[in-house]
Amino acid sequence: MNTIHTDVAIIGAGSAGLSAYRAAKAAGASAILIEGGAHGTTCARVGCMPSKLLIAAADAAYHAAHGAAFGVHVDGAVRIDGREVMARVKRERDRFVGFVVAGVDAMPDADKLTGYARFIDDNLLQVGDHTRVHAKSVVIATGSSPVMPAMYRALGDRAVINDDVFAWDDLPKRVAVIGAGVIGLELGQALARLGVRVSVLGARGRVGPLTDPDVRAYAQRVFSEAFHFEPRAQVESAVREGDEVRVRYVSSEGKLIEDTFDYVLVAAGRKPNVGGLALHDTSLELDDDGLPVYDALTLQAGTHPVFIAGDANGVLPLLHEAADEGRAAGTNAARYPHVEPVERRAPIAIAFTDPGIAMVGARHVDLAADSFVTGEVSFEDQGRSRVMLRNRGLMHVYVHRGSRRFVGAEWIGPDAEHIAHLLAWGLQMKLTVDEMLRMPFYHPVVEEGLRTALRDAASKLM
Secondary structure, eight states: OEEEEEEEEEEOOSHHHHHHHHHHHHTTOOEEEEESSOSSOHHHHHSHHHHHHHHHHHHHHHHHHOOGGGTOOOSSOOOOOHHHHHHHHHHHHHHHHHHHHHHHHTSOGGGEEESOEEEEETTEEEETTTEEEEEEEEEEOOOEEEOOOHHHHTTGGGEEOHHHHTTOSSOOSEEEEEOOSHHHHHHHHHHHHTTOEEEEEOSSSOOTTOOOHHHHHHHHHHHHHHSEEETTOEEEEEEEETTEEEEEEEOTTSOEEEEEESEEEEOSOEEESOTTSOGGGSSOOBOTTSOBOOOTTTOBOTTSSEEEOGGGGSSOOOHHHHHHHHHHHHHHHHHTTSOOOOOOOOOEEEEOOSSEEEEEESOGGGSOTTSEEEEEEESSSOHHHHHTTOOOOEEEEEEETTTOBEEEEEEEETTHHHHHHHHHHHHHTTOBHHHHHTSOOOTTOTHHHHHHHHHHHHHTTO
């Protein structure tokens, strides 16, 4: 049995783990990065990048088929070659993964350890059946995995998660998407635009991450026109019949529906990967889900030399948040017991649908009813949006009554991913609505819609 002594042991070589390793080394500590699976990060392998590659193909197909309104006609049908679509997705995905793997390969061999880790006690890890690691501090950065309810597990390879989609060699004809969160909407719309017959079945009325009732209702109407969308479906059964799946559900209108699909794509959430860590062998306090109870400000588990970062803590499963938390956890682990709070950036969330969905700052559901005013703009008659025939959208911005500071926004609309960054910067700079309105707005641009919403909010504060 090999034994290694190190200052910091990092379990997991994803976005958070890699950032934690670099931060610990930068702080002058010795560090070892432990990974049991393939290198390449969730984002590069099965998340951000391959999904955007699929969405890019879907957008190309959509725009090729919708030029007639501009007087641009494609004579004959637009042909989508599913094999070519998926070949590019996988080819470019592998290119992005290669960049991450190259970075890991460049690390000193002594700082890398292959195998699945489990705790023997707070400072001692067993890695595979070959190595024990004594660490002064440990960073848990094991990421998360999609949830697969038992009903769908029984379907075998006819039930897939987003990871599996990017391994397809060709596009199927019919897919049921279970879950109307960001992943469900993004992949559901992309597949629909690529010629797949799609039904997106939500359970609790969700439309992505939206909490503002008016914006959510608007988004529901938009997506219901793009594919079969049931935000409040109650799935009663999913039964495999050969290479097909028969799904029986009660629709949002209370109708009993049966339909047949080639695959059921389960996008019903994710859970932290902590089950194999043997956390019960530590002195850490665990919550009802078996996760360490930790300080969200410092990422420290109680007073122990254990820190938890990225998707593994189940809070903000976003790459930039994982990287930030990894840096903070790695630094705190290296300097333990001297720990400092994570420097959080302005909250920002984006769904890469069309129209896009974005949220910045405080969610509508979390704001006290009498503490803010809402500024509104419809993108249906917004100049540049109409020019491009992308004039679908509704934006709500929230401004604090007393301070006049911008505190948040939720919307669906064109160029949402770019406008979201402007608003996140304004929020992080603590700008008032008046200061934001003094910023330049060119003409004609979609951002003029944002100015309309800000003006509407300002008028309600007078």
